[in-house]
Amino acid sequence: xxxxxLTVFVGLYLMGNxxxxxxxxxxxxxxxxxxxxxxxxxRLEPTILAGPERDLHQLQAKPSMMRALRDADxxxxxxxxxxxxxxxxxxxxxxxxxxxxGRDGYFEAAAQVELLDVGGPxxxxxxxxxxxxxxxxxxxxxxMARIAAALAERLAQLDPAGAExxxxxxxxxxxxxxxxxADWRARLAGAxxxxxxxxxxxxxxxxxxxxxxxxxxxxxxxxxxxxDLLELTTKLKGRVGVVIHTPYQSPQAPTKLAxxxxxxxxxxxxxxxxxxxxxxxxHHIERWVDAIAAARP
Amino acid sequence: xxxSILAAGLATALTAPAxxxxxxxxxxxxxxxxxxxxxxxxxxxxxxxxxxxxARAERQxxxxxxxxxxxxxxxxxxxxxxxxxxxxxxxxxxxEPAAAPRLPDFRGALSxxxxxxxxxxxxxxxxxxxxxxxGSGAALIGQALQPSGGLAHxxxxxxxxxxxxSHGELNNGFNFSEAELSFTATVDxxxxxxxxxxxMDEGDVHLEEAWLQTRSLPHxxxxxxxxxxxxxxxxxxxxxxxxxxxxQNLAYLxxxxxxxLQDTGVQLTWLPELxxxxxxxxxxxxxxxxxxxxxxxxxxQERLGLDATxxxxxxxxxxxxxxxxxxxxxxxxxxxxxxxxxQHQEVHAHSHDGEDAVHENALAGEADLWGVDLVYxxxxxxxxxxxxFKFQTExxxxxxxxxxxxxxxxxxxxxxxxxxxxxxYAQAIYGFAxxxxxxxxxxxxxxxxxxxxxxxxxxxxxDRWSLNLTWKLSEFxxxxxxxxxNDILMAANERERFDAFYLQFLMSLGSHGAHAF
Numbered sequence: 001x002x003x004x005x006l007t008v009f010v011g012l013y014l015m016g017n018x019x020x021x022x023x024x025x026x027x028x029x030x031x032x033x034x035x036x037x038x039x040x041x042x043r044l045e046p047t048i049l050a051g052p053e054r055d056l057h058q059l060q061a062k063p064s065m066m067r068a069l070r071d072a073d074x075x076x077x078x079x080x081x082x083x084x085x086x087x088x089x090x091x092x093x094x095x096x097x098x099x100x101x102g103r104d105g106y107f108e109a110a111a112q113v114e115l116l117d118v119g120g121p122x123x124x125x126x127x128x129x130x131x132x133x134x135x136x137x138x139x140x141x142x143x144m145a146r147i148a149a150a151l152a153e154r155l156a157q158l159d160p161a162g163a164e165x166x167x168x169x170x171x172x173x174x175x176x177x178x179x180x181x182a183d184w185r186a187r188l189a190g191a192x193x194x195x196x197x198x199x200x201x202x203x204x205x206x207x208x209x210x211x212x213x214x215x216x217x218x219x220x221x222x223x224x225x226x227x228d229l230l231e232l233t234t235k236l237k238g239r240v241g242v243v244i245h246t247p248y249q250s251p252q253a254p255t256k257l258a259x260x261x262x263x264x265x266x267x268x269x270x271x272x273x274x275x276x277x278x279x280x281x282x283h284h285i286e287r288w289v290d291a292i293a294a295a296r297p
Numbered sequence: 298x299x300x301s302i303l304a305a306g307l308a309t310a311l312t313a314p315a316x317x318x319x320x321x322x323x324x325x326x327x328x329x330x331x332x333x334x335x336x337x338x339x340x341x342x343x344x345x346x347x348x349x350x351x352a353r354a355e356r357q358x359x360x361x362x363x364x365x366x367x368x369x370x371x372x373x374x375x376x377x378x379x380x381x382x383x384x385x386x387x388x389x390x391x392x393e394p395a396a397a398p399r400l401p402d403f404r405g406a407l408s409x410x411x412x413x414x415x416x417x418x419x420x421x422x423x424x425x426x427x428x429x430x431x432g433s434g435a436a437l438i439g440q441a442l443q444p445s446g447g448l449a450h451x452x453x454x455x456x457x458x459x460x461x462x463s464h465g466e467l468n469n470g471f472n473f474s475e476a477e478l479s480f481t482a483t484v485d486x487x488x489x490x491x492x493x494x495x496x497m498d499e500g501d502v503h504l505e506e507a508w509l510q511t512r513s514l515p516h517x518x519x520x521x522x523x524x525x526x527x528x529x530x531x532x533x534x535x536x537x538x539x540x541x542x543x544x545q546n547l548a549y550l551x552x553x554x555x556x557x558l559q560d561t562g563v564q565l566t567w568l569p570e571l572x573x574x575x576x577x578x579x580x581x582x583x584x585x586x587x588x589x590x591x592x593x594x595x596x597x598q599e600r601l602g603l604d605a606t607x608x609x610x611x612x613x614x615x616x617x618x619x620x621x622x623x624x625x626x627x628x629x630x631x632x633x634x635x636x637x638x639x640q641h642q643e644v645h646a647h648s649h650d651g652e653d654a655v656h657e658n659a660l661a662g663e664a665d666l667w668g669v670d671l672v673y674x675x676x677x678x679x680x681x682x683x684x685x686f687k688f689q690t691e692x693x694x695x696x697x698x699x700x701x702x703x704x705x706x707x708x709x710x711x712x713x714x715x716x717x718x719x720x721x722y723a724q725a726i727y728g729f730a731x732x733x734x735x736x737x738x739x740x741x742x743x744x745x746x747x748x749x750x751x752x753x754x755x756x757x758x759x760d761r762w763s764l765n766l767t768w769k770l771s772e773f774x775x776x777x778x779x780x781x782x783n784d785i786l787m788a789a790n791e792r793e794r795f796d797a798f799y800l801q802f803l804m805s806l807g808s809h810g811a812h813a814f
Binding site for chain 1: 486489510512513514515517518519566568570573574576618620622623625626628630674676678679680681682683731732770771772773811812813814
């Protein structure tokens with residue numbers, strides 16, 4: 001009985017090793033998972049710690065994350081304090097020196113590009129503010145192409161045998177982005193604008209010069225009051241736009257505002273599906289572009 | 298030339314062309330104005346948009362001028378980005394603080410932020426408490442009758458060993474439980490360290506934890522040393538602010554005391570490379586405990602003929618935690634823990650009918666503790682914790698193997714007594730609305746009460762039902778209301794049944810901490 005159990009155990013263990021890729025890469029969200037696949041192709045298969053419908057800022061550290069990080073050679077995070085509530089605890093619990101911040105095994109996407117919303121007062125009266133900058137860089141395809149290039153260099157450093165694959169993957173992804181961006185720019189030219197729940201899609205809006213008409217929460221991380229919603233309605237009455245919120249943001253306020261303004265409301269995740277690759281990521285951006293472009297007078 | 302002529306000349310020179318232009322353009326301006334009016338009427342929305350864009354462009358140029366401040370990121374940089382790095386790099390680049398980019402709807406006082414190292418946070422924990430028995434209930438729940446310790450046991454000895462404060466000490470009315478100060482930092486590439494201080498309402502400061510932990514040992518090994526909360530069980534290492542209820546459960550309160558297994562020593566944990574999360578741990582601790590492996594003060598030891606407190610370490614623990622991977626939305630962890638304290642002393646006092654003298658039997662020996670815990674969490678994916686569910690349960694079984702060392706009745710000296718008591722709690726928390734959770738807990742002490750292995754004492758157990766409601770206004774503040782129905786055994790055939798009501802606030806000031814599972 002116990003022998004059989006042991007055999008199964010050892011079998012599982014060996015299976016785990018048999019499929020061993022040259023690097024064990026863990027990504028915190030599906031956007032970064034897609035980026036790893038875009039850069040590394042078949043060579044690497046990332047483990048993703050959170051689904052697209054999760055708020056990366058609210059997640060809790062779990063033993064399964066520590067298990068995944070235990071053997072990781074590289075952890076790819078969004079960074080800029082987005083995962084601050086759980087990733088440091090998960091990395092500490094994983095007892096893996098290779099992926100500690102400061103080592104080659106720790107990669108933050110937000111540290112590779114310039115950020116928006118940098119600075120500002122570190123005053124919690126303004127809500128859950130992060131003066132280091134807005135971390136949601138993964139919705140800007142152009143920044144993601146730059147992050148891909150940096151990621152390719154990091155992967156090449158950790159796995160020199162695959163260097164060519166990684167660099168080539170990043171180039172191909174950058175070209176794909178470049179191709180689409182021109183089209184997206186044309187489609188979004190003169191778009192009337194978007195009302196967001198939280199400043200979580202500003203990188204996309206900023207990239208295509210789409211006006212941000214406002215945010216439903218007046219203070220980051222704090223529930224909007226009825227007064228806030230009334231003020232927003234008064235301010236935006238008679239204008240054209242679209243309300244976009246993520247699956248983890250309460251739909252009541254967005255729905256009510258959209259009804260009062262006569263706009264449509266769209267529920268879109270910030271990240272593509274778990275299994276997305278580079279093309280899947282671009283398709284995800286396409287969904288956002290569709291939603292924004294549809295809101296024309 | 299006289300100044301007046303100069304002035305007149307200048308004035309003429311300036312106004313003459315202007316007047317000429319004015320006359321010529323009057324019609325044109327009127328036309329422009331009407332066109333503008335027309336445009337305003339026809340394209341008011343468009344203009345608004347253009348204004349928006351202009352504002353955006355201005356903001357952007359402000360930003361780009363300021364974003365020179367955080368030096369262009371090195372593409373290979375692998376440091377985590379933290380707030381202090383901005384504050385530190387801005388002055389270095391010579392940018393005036395006034396030029397710092399602001400949030401679009403800036404409403405606060407400008408502050409530079411501070412490059413804190415270590416990360417500091419303060420958690421304020423206060424409450425309003427009321428029970429139906431003049432406020433004595435909060436102490437009673439930690440003094441339920443059990444075969445060992447509970448029988449006229451000398452509770453004051455706890456004060457001798459430095460645990461002079463109590464997290465459970467509440468009066469009817471307003472109470473300030475504690476302000477918990479925490480300092481955490483990475484010391485260098487080899488160590489992380491943390492210190493937790495509790496400041497009580499009278500101003501006493503107590504060191505709750507102060508430890509170092511390795512961060513670069515290979516093979517999944519980590520060593521922790523200093524004063525810390527043991528990883529025995531699940532609830533043991535949680536600070537009061539992390540509890541899902543205002544107070545600790547009956548099993549921990551009565552078997553381990555207010556602070557649980559909080560001791561000084563070393564811990565070794567190993568996370569082997571297995572397909573399933575498995576954490577194995579071992580601790581060697583000094584053994585200065587309130588209840589589990591307590592020793593008397595030197596004076597009492599001499600008076601009662603007990604041995605002096607032995608050299609440490611006297612408290613040893615072993616624990617294992619296993620967590621199968623149930624996908625992204627579920628988490629389950631099962632743990633087994635064992636602890637042994639090699640020295641335990643206690644005094645049992647009794648008096649005989651018709652006599653005034655109090656007889657004291659002094660007992661000494663060893664204490665063992667078993668624990669089994671299970672935690673299940675479901676991530677409901679709703680906004681702000683809506684739909685989240687957490688179930689947590691633990692069973693603790695304490696047995697003390699003691700010999701009577703001294704007694705007014707010489708015939709029993711040297712005879713052996715074993716005492717076994719167990720305790721259990723189960724609690725569930727559900728996020729029924731964004732930012733709101735409801736909780737229910739049942740905790741019980743003394744499902745088993747045994748003396749010397751054969752005598753099952755039939756006086757029964759102490760138990761309690763608790764219900765609570767927690768409102769998390771933001772990540773940094775929460776308010777909680779809790780009701781408890783207590784049925785506490787005071788002595789054989791003497792029970793205290795009472796209701797207790799709590800209103801609690803928890804405020805988290807400072808850095809944004811991360812909680813372990």
